[in-house]
Amino acid sequence: MPYPFLHGLNPEQRAAVTLPHESALILAGAGSGKTRVLTTRIAYLIQSGQATPGGVLAVTFTNKAAKEMLTRLSAMLPINTRGMWVGTFHGLCNRLLRAHHREAALPALFQILDSADQLSAIKRLLKSLNVDEEKYAPKQVQHFINASKEEGLRAEQVDAYDTYTTTLREVFAEYDRQCQREGVVDFAELLLRSYELLSRDTNLREHYQSRFRHILVDEFQDTNRLQYRWLKLLAGPATAVFAVGDDDQSIYAFRGAHVGNMHEFERDFSVQKIIKLEQNYRSHGNILDAANALIHHNAGRLGKNLWTSEGAGEQIRLFEAATDQEEAAFIVDEAKALQREGVSLADIAILYRSNAQSRVLEHALFNAAMPYRVYGGLRFFERQEIKHALAYLRLMASSDDDGALLRVINFPARGIGARSLEQLQDAAKTRGVNLFEAACMRVVGGKAGTSIGNFAALIEMLRGECADLPLPEQIEHMLDKSGLLLHYQGEKEGAERVENLNELVNAAAGFIAENQDASLAGFLTHAALEAGEHQAEAGIQAIQLMTVHAAKGLEFHAVFLSGLEEGLFPHENSRNERDGLEEERRLMYVAITRARRRLYISYAQSRMLHGQFRYGLVSRFLGEIPGELLKAINTSRSHSHAAWGAPSPAPQVRASAVTAGATWRIGQNVVHPKFGAGVIVNCEGGGDDARVEVKFRDHGAKWLALEYARMTAV
DNA sequence: ACTACGAGACTTTTT
DNA sequence: GTCTCGTAGT
Numbered sequence: 229m230p231y232p233f234l235h236g237l238n239p240e241q242r243a244a245v246t247l248p249h250e251s252a253l254i255l256a257g258a259g260s261g262k263t264r265v266l267t268t269r270i271a272y273l274i275q276s277g278q279a280t281p282g283g284v285l286a287v288t289f290t291n292k293a294a295k296e297m298l299t300r301l302s303a304m305l306p307i308n309t310r311g312m313w314v315g316t317f318h319g320l321c322n323r324l325l326r327a328h329h330r331e332a333a334l335p336a337l338f339q340i341l342d343s344a345d346q347l348s349a350i351k352r353l354l355k356s357l358n359v360d361e362e363k364y365a366p367k368q369v370q371h372f373i374n375a376s377k378e379e380g381l382r383a384e385q386v387d388a389y390d391t392y393t394t395t396l397r398e399v400f401a402e403y404d405r406q407c408q409r410e411g412v413v414d415f416a417e418l419l420l421r422s423y424e425l426l427s428r429d430t431n432l433r434e435h436y437q438s439r440f441r442h443i444l445v446d447e448f449q450d451t452n453r454l455q456y457r458w459l460k461l462l463a464g465p466a467t468a469v470f471a472v473g474d475d476d477q478s479i480y481a482f483r484g485a486h487v488g489n490m491h492e493f494e495r496d497f498s499v500q501k502i503i504k505l506e507q508n509y510r511s512h513g514n515i516l517d518a519a520n521a522l523i524h525h526n527a528g529r530l531g532k533n534l535w536t537s538e539g540a541g542e543q544i545r546l547f548e549a550a551t552d553q554e555e556a557a558f559i560v561d562e563a564k565a566l567q568r569e570g571v572s573l574a575d576i577a578i579l580y581r582s583n584a585q586s587r588v589l590e591h592a593l594f595n596a597a598m599p600y601r602v603y604g605g606l607r608f609f610e611r612q613e614i615k616h617a618l619a620y621l622r623l624m625a626s627s628d629d630d631g632a633l634l635r636v637i638n639f640p641a642r643g644i645g646a647r648s649l650e651q652l653q654d655a656a657k658t659r660g661v662n663l664f665e666a667a668c669m670r671v672v673g674g675k676a677g678t679s680i681g682n683f684a685a686l687i688e689m690l691r692g693e694c695a696d697l698p699l700p701e702q703i704e705h706m707l708d709k710s711g712l713l714l715h716y717q718g719e720k721e722g723a724e725r726v727e728n729l730n731e732l733v734n735a736a737a738g739f740i741a742e743n744q745d746a747s748l749a750g751f752l753t754h755a756a757l758e759a760g761e762h763q764a765e766a767g768i769q770a771i772q773l774m775t776v777h778a779a780k781g782l783e784f785h786a787v788f789l790s791g792l793e794e795g796l797f798p799h800e801n802s803r804n805e806r807d808g809l810e811e812e813r814r815l816m817y818v819a820i821t822r823a824r825r826r827l828y829i830s831y832a833q834s835r836m837l838h839g840q841f842r843y844g845l846v847s848r849f850l851g852e853i854p855g856e857l858l859k860a861i862n863t864s865r866s867h868s869h870a871a872w873g874a875p876s877p878a879p880q881v882r883a884s885a886v887t888a889g890a891t892w893r894i895g896q897n898v899v900h901p902k903f904g905a906g907v908i909v910n911c912e913g914g915g916d917d918a919r920v921e922v923k924f925r926d927h928g929a930k931w932l933a934l935e936y937a938r939m940t941a942v
Numbered sequence: 943a944c945t946a947c948g949a950g951a952c953t954t955t956t957t
Numbered sequence: 958g959t960c961t962c963g964t965a966g967t
């Protein structure tokens with residue numbers, strides 16, 4: 229056997245890895261060894277001489293996944309992975325555009341805008357165009373622009389049927405002009421620009437098409453329409469595309485992911501046969517059965533059933549709490565018990581649908597002195613002080629970057645206010661120069677004018693002094709001379725920010741050690757394309773708290789899935805979205821399949837939400853899990869709230885309100901003395917101020933206080 | 943130019 | 958409840 233890495237693969241995995249030169253779709257269920265198949269396939273192709281490292285392109289969604297792939301590859305093969313094109317869609321597009329910036333009509337040192345940079349660029353543009361920000365919310369404009377680009381559309385190709393869209397379209401066009409002028413590129417632009425480059429430039433396209441005989445795509449279900457078209461364009465007649473994905477784990481439709489790409493791929497690339505990886509190496513049987521049963525409620529799946537050779541294992545533990553606090557207390561108690569049994573805290577996760585839910589959990593963990601770690605929130609390169617530092621660096625690298633200039637021209641404060649900035653911007657516009665040049669020309673008079681001139685001189689000075697310094701020293705120098713460091717040192721709560729700024733110097737040192745391209749521009753690109761670690765790292769001895777989205781791709785010995793209430797999970801906003809409920813169900817599927825051995829699912833009858841108590845019903849998803857897989861483990865304290873009926877025997881739990889002897893639940897038919905017949909469709913509040921929404925046959929929907937409404941159940 | 947206060951939002955998120 | 962954002966006041 230010349231390929232030792234094929235050992236230990238199951239028949240389907242092996243079939244996928246050793247597939248002949250043809251495009252293939254691998255349907256890889258949760259925990260089925262997807263990454264292993266992907267990397268082993270590459271190793272096999274290279275080892276068997278079917279591909280050279282330079283002829284392989286592998287694309288992922290996150291930097292973490294790309295790194296993981298490279299690490300595993302170099303463990304399997306004694307090759308230099310440098311020549312391989314392994315990276316994220318954005319990273320690869322960046323690489324392409326850097327190499328052919330002239331053909332793509334971009335400056336050699338184009339900067340990349342992250343979402344926040346893009347938003348401020350849009351705000352600035354709206355102001356200069358005198359567009360009403362009330363009517364055209366910057367966030368919506370941003371979404372419009374990005375969504376258009378992700379459909380492959382430029383401003384002039386967007387349909388406008390009313391004045392509103394016409395304005396949006398105009399702003400879009402103007403935005404692109406502004407970016408071009410300033411030499412910056414947003415995330416969607418990276419994709420679209422390289423797509424356009426390849427489709428326009430036949431020579432270039434054919435060059436890459438014949439070079440990449442193998443394209444491999446990870447998390448294919450997460451590709452958007454533009455990414456799919458990009459792949460189609462890059463794949464030449466002799467290219468085999470190896471797409472690995474799981475339609476059941478598509479949870480990013482809200483940001484443009486298009487699962488339909490899987491069907492289209494099958495057709496467009498004449499896929500002979502879909503290989504399904506259904507053997508799961510992660511979870512015990514009951515957990516998989518629950519996941520299978522749940523996801524079965526979705527329509528239009530490609531179809532897949534996870535199985536394991538391990539035993540059924542434990543039942544899923546179901547806990548009904550009276551309040552969110554009680555739910556948190558329960559989780560803490562159970563986690564402590566697990567810890568006593570010897571389970572590592574790092575192997576316990578508490579998952580929730582939305583970040584707002586973490587507060588109560590954190591509070592309970594904190595009071596119990598349990599170490600925990602919350603994932604999510606601001607990442608390193610997104611922090612204010614880092615953004616400021618990067619803006620200085622960007623301005624040093626390129627005078628055209630108006631956005632960077634505006635960010636730091638008065639930070640730290642130099643007495644340059646809105647007034648003088650306006651003058652500066654006007655002057656720049658009439659003279660057709662960028663803000664930095666205008667600043668150098670000292671077009672603004674008075675004291676502020678002097679400050680502006682001094683600022684320009686500062687940047688010039690930094691450029692001169694940094695020219696021959698190694699990158700980390702350049703940054704140190706800038707932090708010092710710009711006054712940034714001093715500013716934060718003088719701030720009451722600035723210690724952490726100072727620390728982060730020092731960390732930026734370290735990051736630069738790490739960057740030059742790992743990359744051949746040790747330039748400032750290279751580092752800035754790195755900073756934009758890789759905002760820093762957001763996903764959980766193994767090894768930290770603390771309970772892991774994160775959203776279900778953030779947990780995708782991870783696994784834990786024990787998982788607490790909290791807040792299984794209608795309106796929360798599935799989230800109520802999902803009701804308005806097309807196929808929203810199905811995406812929520814896939815999210816639930818992802819959540820369940822994170823657990824290896826033990827899964828807890830909990831919900832609370834009442835919960836503090838948006839500053840007031842909300843009373844929810846148990847999530848419909850619990851009803852979609854077969855009862856025999858669940859074990860209710862309610863403790864006595866959960867029955868303390870009299871306003872709610874005793875839970876019906878689990879798992880067919882039904883939250884219901886009890887008032888004056890009558891039981892109300894959603895779906896209950898009622899008769900009202902004034903409004904007549906109707907059906908309860910929603911409920912809110914509890915106890916004395918419980919209210920229900922009743923949809924009346926003849927009077928529409930109304931909210932009624934249970935205490936006063938004299939309804940009869942029918 | 944900076945602080946303070948009130949209004950309004952508030953699902954999920956990588957690049 | 959808590960955070961951000963924008964405006965008004967100092």
